[in-house]
Amino acid sequence: MKRRTAPLATSALALSLALTACGSGSGGDGPDDTLVVGATAVPAGEVLTYIKDNLAEKAGLRLEIQEFTDYVVPNTALQEGTLDANLYQNKPYLDDFNQAKGTDLVPVVDAYLPPMGVYSKKVKDVTELADGATVAVPNDTTNEGRALKLLAAQGVITLKKDAGTDASPADITANPKKLTFKELDPAQLPRSLDDLDAAVINNNYAQDAGLSPTKDAVLLESAKDNPYANILAVKRGNEDDPRVGKLVQLLKSADVRKFIEDKYQGSVLPVTTA
Known part of the structure; x- marks a missing residue:
């Protein structure tokens, strides 16, 4: 059996999105300070959409979500600067990806646990x-x-x-x-x-x-001592981007915790509180 370090892209659409998305770069000081975040549709895309529709404006955050159907392109796009952050993977996967692909991506917060x-x-x-x-x-x-x-x-x-x-x-x-x-x-x-x-x-x-x-x-999977929480990740050096900091606080908020508990009914588990 041939074993790959990471799966190949499963959709030309995902690649197209990655190539055409307009990342805003780090710092948020330019004319467009929108934070562009890559995500798989469920649950990451749904959690981010809830934040965008209900919490982001009040927090002073402009959020754009780019959805992908695979696990590779969101990281390559993040490394290349097409995305400002992504949300879909766990830390062991990210560590393996960095080692295999030579990328320099880092986690900034645990968002939720999607049990396998x-x-x-x-x-x-x-x-x-x-x-x-x-x-x-x-x-x-x-x-x-x-x-x-x-x-x-x-x-x-x-x-x-x-x-x-x-x-x-x-x-x-x-x-x-x-x-x-x-x-x-x-x-x-x-x-x-x-x-x-x-x-x-x-x-x-x-x-x-x-x-x-x-x-x-x-x-x-049990949530107890589980190392596979999905993380918000950025390219190294962008951990202190104020836009990223705003999203981190929203992901940790009681509002997002309640959204996860109500919507997923145990199929996705919150891991952080404010």
Whole structure:
């Protein structure tokens, strides 16, 4: 199985958006001090849209949201200056991306936790998976490791004691059901469920496909000690941009916390308060 450090772009539209979006640069001192933020549609785009429509004006923030359908272009666009910030990824993914791509991006705040889940149209519990069942996992390093750790936490497999966030099938030391692992682009996982026994799917792609993490997942991550909160990220050197600071405070606000709790009903979990 060929394993990629990060998935390729899944839509020409995402690339087009990245190339045509007009980033305003750092500092907010020019004629256009709009903060341009890249995001996946769910939940990041929805959270940012709530902020834009309800909170930004009062806070003195002009916000533009550029939506993407993959995990690569929002970071390359941020590095190149097309975006001022992005919101969609966790820190382990960002660290891996920086190392693999030579980018210099940094987190500024944890925004919310989108728990990863196992989904299946054939079983109601992961313990019901048949011997030799095929389970698909994301094919980028950190999300694959995250998926395997979720299965290991439930006792479906056992990983090496020193397996980190970049765990792969090579780190499996016990596989009692002799499961076959299939590595797929994260965006492809929901569309492939009919052909699989189960798939471990990122929260945003599950919700995009109409799956409810709290209702449809046969196994869902716990929030306790979970390192995979989604982060607002910027290019190094822009951490003190006053526009970014305003967005950070809004993301940490009680209003945004309530929005997340009310809208997602446990499918996305708030992690910060003002």
